[in-house]
Amino acid sequence: MRIMGLDVGSKTIGVAISDPMGWTAQGIETVKINEAIEEFGMVRLGELIKQYEVTEAVVGYPKNMNNSIGPRAEASERFADLLKEAYSIPVVLWDERLTTAAAEKMLISADVSRKNRKKVIDKMAAVMILQGYLDFKK
Incomplete structure (x- = not known):
């Protein structure tokens, strides 16, 4: 049983997979997408779901700081529905406020160059x- 974590943007989706015991998350890859033309990388995500025997997915849900739902959160809701429909696995929306900022801060503190970040x-x-x-x- 592995769980897939997804950070959905308008041009890329960050992908992470849990270990088989569900204790730790490891980054796998970044999938290029094009939200403008509704190309969401479903073929590649399907390959990863099969390869890692994913039984559940967690999609980042970027609520506004006041807990309201904005355009990016609505886009995540639509994406979660597409993923659920395409692969018949449970999909959870998970509050991801500030995760990208925290990830950037972590990479900066690790002295990763802007290009590599x-x-x-x-x-x-x-x-x-x-x-x-x-x-x-x-």
Whole structure:
């Protein structure tokens, strides 16, 4: 039983996978998408779901700081519905406020260059989303 964590943006999706015991999250990759033309990387995500035998997905839910739902959170809701429909697995929306900022801060403190941060920021955010969910479930 593995759980997939996803940080969904308009151009990329950061992907993380739990270990088989559901204790830790590891970043896997960043999938390129194009929200404008409704290309959401479902084929690649399906390959990863099959490869890692994913039984559940956690999608970052970027609520506003006042807990309201804005355009990005609505986009996450639509994406979660698409994923659930395409692969018939449970999909949980998980509050991800400030995870990208926290991931960037962590990478800066690790002295990762701006160029390299851009390559891994979404994957790191997916790890933080999934790890938060895994810790909550314990």
